[in-house]
Structures are given as structure tokens and as C-alpha cells.
Amino acid sequence: MKRYSKAKVCMVGAILLSGLAGQAIRADTIVTVESGLAILADVNGDTSAPEALSVCYQVTEDLNTDIYTYSYDISNPTGDQVLGGQNTGASEIVDTFKIAFDADAPGAYISGSATGGVLGAILVGADSNGLSWFIPSPYIAAGQSNTVTFESYLSPVAGLATAQDANPPSPWTSYPNGNPVPVPGPDATSTLALLGGVMALLPFGSALKKK
Amino acid sequence: MKTSAKPTIAIAGSVFLLLGVLSQPVKAQGVIDAYLGPSSGTPSASTDLEVESSVTGSAGDYTYNYDVINPTSESVTSFEVGFSASSGNVTSISTGGFLETGIGVIWPSIDIPADDESGVLFSFTSPVPWTMGNANATDNTEGWASTSPDGIPSSDQQVYVPSAVPEPTTVSLLAGGLMFVPFRSLFKKTRNVGNISKI
Numbered sequence: 316m317k318r319y320s321k322a323k324v325c326m327v328g329a330i331l332l333s334g335l336a337g338q339a340i341r342a343d344t345i346v347t348v349e350s351g352l353a354i355l356a357d358v359n360g361d362t363s364a365p366e367a368l369s370v371c372y373q374v375t376e377d378l379n380t381d382i383y384t385y386s387y388d389i390s391n392p393t394g395d396q397v398l399g400g401q402n403t404g405a406s407e408i409v410d411t412f413k414i415a416f417d418a419d420a421p422g423a424y425i426s427g428s429a430t431g432g433v434l435g436a437i438l439v440g441a442d443s444n445g446l447s448w449f450i451p452s453p454y455i456a457a458g459q460s461n462t463v464t465f466e467s468y469l470s471p472v473a474g475l476a477t478a479q480d481a482n483p484p485s486p487w488t489s490y491p492n493g494n495p496v497p498v499p500g501p502d503a504t505s506t507l508a509l510l511g512g513v514m515a516l517l518p519f520g521s522a523l524k525k526k
Numbered sequence: 527m528k529t530s531a532k533p534t535i536a537i538a539g540s541v542f543l544l545l546g547v548l549s550q551p552v553k554a555q556g557v558i559d560a561y562l563g564p565s566s567g568t569p570s571a572s573t574d575l576e577v578e579s580s581v582t583g584s585a586g587d588y589t590y591n592y593d594v595i596n597p598t599s600e601s602v603t604s605f606e607v608g609f610s611a612s613s614g615n616v617t618s619i620s621t622g623g624f625l626e627t628g629i630g631v632i633w634p635s636i637d638i639p640a641d642d643e644s645g646v647l648f649s650f651t652s653p654v655p656w657t658m659g660n661a662n663a664t665d666n667t668e669g670w671a672s673t674s675p676d677g678i679p680s681s682d683q684q685v686y687v688p689s690a691v692p693e694p695t696t697v698s699l700l701a702g703g704l705m706f707v708p709f710r711s712l713f714k715k716t717r718n719v720g721n722i723s724k725i
Contacts, residue, residue: 358565358662358671399673399682400660401609401690402629410626411604411634415666439635444601445666449634452626475667481608481630485662486669488565 348383349374349471349497356492357484365394365457368409368478368487374471374497382425383471386464387412387496389478393458399483408454409487411479412436412463415445416498422468423499432461445474445498454480472500555581555656560685562663562670563677564598572597574677575670577661579685586653590686592661595643600665602638605648607631609659609687616688619650630659630687652688659687 371388395407418424429438440447473495576595608630662671
């Protein structure tokens with residue numbers, strides 16, 4: 316049972332990535348909002364390498380533009396194998412990655428901002444189900460990883476992710492045995508502000524009635 | 527010399543007859559239902575995906591069809607079938623599908639709404655006859671698979687996929703070719719005898 320102990324590596328990677336991104340624009344305007352490592356369990360509920368996948372995630376915010384950049388580095392462990400069917404024993408690949416949120420909501424997904432990493436993942440879906448990337452050949456082979464990104468005006472909340480291959484033990488999921496990843500959530504700040512505004516007006520409404 | 531020609535004709539006839547028999551249109555494989563269990567760990571009739579798979583066509587020209595029925599409250603956004611796929615055993619794929627060599631066939635961007643069915647069949651053509659293989663599907667929040675331990679029933683629920691073995695007609699062609707080898711030797715011998723008798 317090889318347990319994932321990549322959290323530190325993931326964090327260091329996130330810091331380096333943040334630093335590079337900051338240098339490219341202005342170091343003092345890009346802040347890391349959230350970063351970490353999530354496990355996507357296989358269909359059998361296995362959360363350990365080499366059958367489970369890991370997703371190293373990071374969310375940064377550009378304080379000048381209020382744009383959040385979400386990035387997910389999907390890692391397929393060395394030794395991941397097909398467990399069943401004609402391809403049993405073959406090296407397992409990953410060809411699809413998805414995250415769930417309402418990408419149609421205002422500001423949730425900045426159209427055209429998705430990137431596919433070195434393997435050229437293609438955004439094939441952006442709708443109320445979320446975002447879906449198809450990773451063409453050579454896919455994410457065992458021992459490889461690929462980073463996908465996109466931009467949003469919404470801050471992160473905990474969400475779900477899935478990944479897929481044609482062969483078992485695919486698919487891999489955050490729920491119920493894996494971990495959540497950050498996804499753009501409802502704009503809690505503006506909702507609270509609206510609620511606060513209404514509450515603030517209530518006393519004036521009472522005063523008006525008294526008069 | 528007449529007698530030596532007869533076995534050749536007889537064997538050739540047999541081979542052609544054999545080829546003819548093997549090349550007869552095969553009965554299409556009736557629809558079988560596979561229930562792909564969810565990864566959510568809450569199996570039920572309303573959480574399993576149903577895949578109706580069938581094979582139509584005749585020897586050397588099969589069509590594999592998959593109709594995905596989604597009784598769940600999620601939208602299904604991709605569908606895959608796994609087998610040793612190659613350009614040799616998958617000749618064409620329905621819209622939106624991709625051949626993944628050595629892996630299978632994927633439709634990565636579909637939308638089967640909750641409590642609905644694909645309506646349009648996912649299909650591909652192949653010269654290779656069928657065996658049973660695994661399928662799986664995902665939504666952005668969860669997945670479903672032939673091998674999910676949470677499916678109902680709990681045994682693996684498989685669909686028709688092309689087998690990895692050669693087509694019978696190819697085998698019979700090879701066998702036919704091999705059957706001619708001894709007669710070629712016999713023909714050579716007969717010819718030599720004829721030549722000697724001439725001398």
C-alpha cells in the first residue's frame with residue numbers, strides 16, 4: 316500500500332508556479348488563494364497509488380483584475396494498470412478530466428480561458444455540468460501528469476472532479492472515496508452584501524411606517 | 527494427368543464451399559442490457575446506467591451499437607468501451623467518437639440528460655466478431671462502470687466489443703492456402719513422372 320506523500324511536493328510546485336506567474340505579471344498582484352492535493356479514488360474505492368490518481372490544485376487571484384486562475388495537475392502514478400477486460404495488465408492511461416460547477420453562471424467561467432497543458436488537453440464541454448477536457452494521444456500515461464487551467468471571476472468552493480479511461484478501474488472520482496477540489500462557487504460576497512443591504516434598510520422601513 | 531487434376535479441383539471446390547459457408551450473413555446479436563454501477567456507492571435502479579448493446583451486420587462487416595439509458599439525476603457527459611482497439615478492428619466511428627489505439631473507443635463530449643436516453647446510438651464498424659468487454663461513463667460529479675462493485679446486480683456488466691482474434695474467413699483462407707501445399711508437391715511429382723516417361 317503505497318500512500319500518497321506528494322503533498323509537500325505539490326505545495327512546493329504551487330509556490331514555484333505562483334512565483335513564476337507573479338514574475339510574468341506583477342509579483343505583488345498575484346496571490347495564492349488555495350492549493351493542495353486531492354486523491355481521485357478508482358471505481359473500487361482504492362485511494363492508494365498506483366491505482367488512484369492525484370490532482371495537485373492551485374487557485375490564484377489577480378488583485379488588479381479580480382480574476383481567479385484555477386489549475387489542476389492530474390498525475391497518473393507509475394505502475395497504474397488495467398484491471399479487467401482484453402487490456403488487463405496493460406499500462407493504464409487517463410483520457411478525460413472533468414470538474415463540476417455551473418460554468419453557465421455569470422462570471423463562473425471566462426470563455427476561452429481554458430488551457431490544456433503540455434499534452435494539449437482539449438476543452439470539450441463548458442456548461443451547467445462544469446468543464447470537461449479530453450486528453451488526446453498519448454493521453455496521461457502511467458508516470459505522467461498534465462496541467463489544465465481556466466479563469467473565473469468567482470472564488471473557490473469545494474467541488475467534485477472525475478477522470479476516465481475506457482478500462483477498469485476507471486472512472487476515478489472525488490466522491491465518495493476521494494477528495495474534493497476547488498471550483499468556482501456562488502459569489503458569496505455579493506450575496507452577503509445584498510442581504511446586508513436589505514437588512515440595513517429594514518429599520519428605515521419601520522421608521523417610514525411610524526411617520 | 528487427368529487423375530492428378532481431379533483432387534485439386536475437389537479440394538478447391540471444398541475450400542470455396544467452406545469459405546461460402548463461413549461468409550454467410552450472421553444473425554445479428556440481439557440486444558443485451560448491461561447495468562453500469564455508480565461510483566457513489568448508492569446502487570439502485572435509479573442510479574445505475576443501462577447500456578443496451580447489440581451487433582448488426584454480417585461476417586467481416588459488423589456494426590457495434592450502444593444506447594445509453596440514464597435514469598439518474600445526473601447528466602452523462604462521456605462514454606467509453608474498452609478493448610484492444612486498432613485501425614484494423616475499428617473502421618469507422620459515429621460522430622464525436624475517437625479511436626484510442628490499444629485502449630478502446632471514446633465519445634468524450636456527449637450530453638445525456640438526467641432521466642433520459644441517448645436516443646442516437648453510439649456505434650462503430652468493425653470487421654472483427656464480438657466478445658464481451660467493459661464500458662464506463664462519467665458525469666462531472668461521478669462515474670459508472672461495468673466493474674463497479676456497487677452496481678445491481680453486483681457481477682460485471684459487460685457489452686459487446688470486437689474480439690482480438692482474427693476473422694474466421696481469414697483463418698479459412700490461410701487453411702485453404704495450406705491445404706494446397708501437398709497437392710503442389712504431388713503435381714510437381716506427377717509432372718516429373720510425365721517428363722521421365724517422355725524420355
